[in-house]
Amino acid sequence: MKIITISREFGSGGRELGKRLAEHLGFNYFDREIINAIAEKGNLDAQYVEDVLDKGLYRDIPITFAHSIHTVPMITHTPHNVIYYQQKILRELPEKGDCVIVGRNADVILHDLDPLKMFVYADMDAKVLRCQHRAPEGERLTDKQMKKQIKRIDRARHRTHSYMSDIPWGDKRGYDLCVNTTNISIKEVSELLADYSTHWFEHRETKRG
Amino acid sequence: MKIITISREFGSGGRELGKRLAEHLGFNYFDREIINAIAEKGNLDAQYVEDVLDKGLYRDIPITFAHSIHTVPMITHTPHNVIYYQQKILRELPEKGDCVIVGRNADVILHDLDPLKMFVYADMDAKVLRCQHRAPEGERLTDKQMKKQIKRIDRARHRTHSYMSDIPWGDKRGYDLCVNTTNISIKEVSELLADYSTHWFEHRETKRG
Structure with missing residues (x-):
């Protein structure tokens, strides 16, 4: 089983690189659809899942909803729910x-699968520059605002990662x-990286013998 | 002008990789001979140069020696001499x-040459493991000693680098x-990296236009 994980700084083109790599290799490609799968599996709000995983908004949201037979008076969405279901889906x-x-x-969740x-x-x-190019017309931020957004999102990725691994997000020791x-x-x-x-x-196969 | 700089952790195989890369590309290859060139150019002791650059032993050595016409009573070898001549040679x-x-x-000294x-x-x-493999018979350290040596040498590289750059040695932001x-x-x-x-x-040429 061959898995390539791409971790990336916001705006670095990691997603494009991942997509092209998958095309060259004939591999499946997964990215944002994982958010919806987590939401569905965990009966969680998709926006909340995205907030936690992409934006690092770690608030607890109390939500009341009815569950098949029992009426559950209060279920709390927590980041831990999201991370739990993320692990299930990814595996x-x-x-x-x-x-x-x-x-x-x-990279962390599937670590044991090499x-x-x-x-x-x-x-x-x-x-x-990359973010400005792909921003829809009329929704442009100033470069200063964009820089701030990039930093905020990457800080969130750093934080989410730190819940699961001792090696900090982006520390080269955690990557090949x-x-x-x-x-x-x-x-x-991308062809060379393929x-x-x-x-x-x-x-890897040779080493496994 | 095409220059590839290889920075490397001790024992990571960076030198082998650099040599093979140079072979594949038909480029010149420079490594330890730089030490001798620095010593010669700066009228410095080769062992001292190596100590400073490879081992990070930053002691000042007072040395008395005769210089053509004048007798210079006291010349001090300092790490700054070594770094000065290193820059001259590398350029x-x-x-x-x-x-x-x-x-x-x-990487730092030739930064402006892209x-x-x-x-x-x-x-x-x-x-x-790599260090143990290449150690001469009879000169083997224990794994624990070897680990200590690796850490010591890399700390020295870190320190030497820090005299010249704000980006720490080994921080991925400083590398392509x-x-x-x-x-x-x-x-x-190495062929793929070539x-x-x-x-x-x-x-790079396309961008320069």
């Missing part, structure tokens, strides 16, 4: 075939390859 | 052609690609 993904998973702390762990990052200026996208074309380089991945999995 | 290397330079803070900056690292167990050699064959992967390098330099 089901590789059963569907070789895959690339972007984000969601898959994934190839990549981290994608870039200089701040390059990230701001860290790719700085500041001075590369992701389109062109070759790298193929080698990496072959070598 | 001469690329004039000889495209090159791979391992260590010597070439080198492709790689960092090579590995898990501690893998580094200990960080390669964990724990689960790869350096021999096999392709990566070729792409990287092509892209």
Whole structure:
């Protein structure tokens, strides 16, 4: 079973890199759909799941809802629910075939399945530029606002990761390859990284004997 | 002018990777010979240069020696001499052609020449194993001693680097690609990294227009 996990700084192009890598390798690709799957499985609000996992908004939300036979008077959405269901969903993904998973702390959650762990990052200026390019017309932030948003989101990713691992998010020791996208074309380089991945999995098999 | 700088944790195989990369690309390769060149140029003791640059032994050594006409009563070897001559020597290397330079803070010293900056690292167990393999018979340290030595040398590299750069040694922000050699064959992967390098330099040219 071959799994590639892509952790990435916001705006570094990690998602594009993951998608292209999956295409080159013929692997399944998972990213945001995981949010909906978690919400469905845990009977949680999708927006809340996204807030916790993507934005690091760690508030407890008390919600009252009816449950089949019993009426449960008060169920509290907690970040721990979200993280619990995230783990369940993530562990089901590789059963569907070789895959690339972007984000969601898959590197930690699937650690025992020996994934190839990549981290994608870039200089701040390059990230701001990339975010500005993909922002819809009329929804542009100033560069200063964008920089602030990038930092906030990455702080959240750092925090979520710290609940599960001793190695900090983005610390190279936790990854097999860290790719700085500041001075590369992701389109062109993804094919080279696919070759790298193929080698990496072959070598893993050799070591397993 | 194409320059690849390889910074590396002790025992990670960075030197082997650099050598093979240079072979694949047909680039010049520089590593330990830089020590002798610095010593010669600066009229410094080679062992002292190595102590400062490789082992981070930052002591001032007072040495008396005769200088052509004048007799200089007391010349002090200082780490600053070494770093000064290191910079001079390193800046001469690329004039000889495209090159791979391992260590010597070439990433920082040649920063303005837009080198492709790689960092090579590995898990501690893998580094200990690699060091034990290459240790001459009869000169084996225990694994514990080896681990201590690895840490000591890397601390020294960290320290030397910190005299020249705000970005700490080994911090991925200072590099274009960080390669964990724990689960790869350096021999096999160096060809892939040569392709990566070729792409990287092509892209650099495109950006320069």
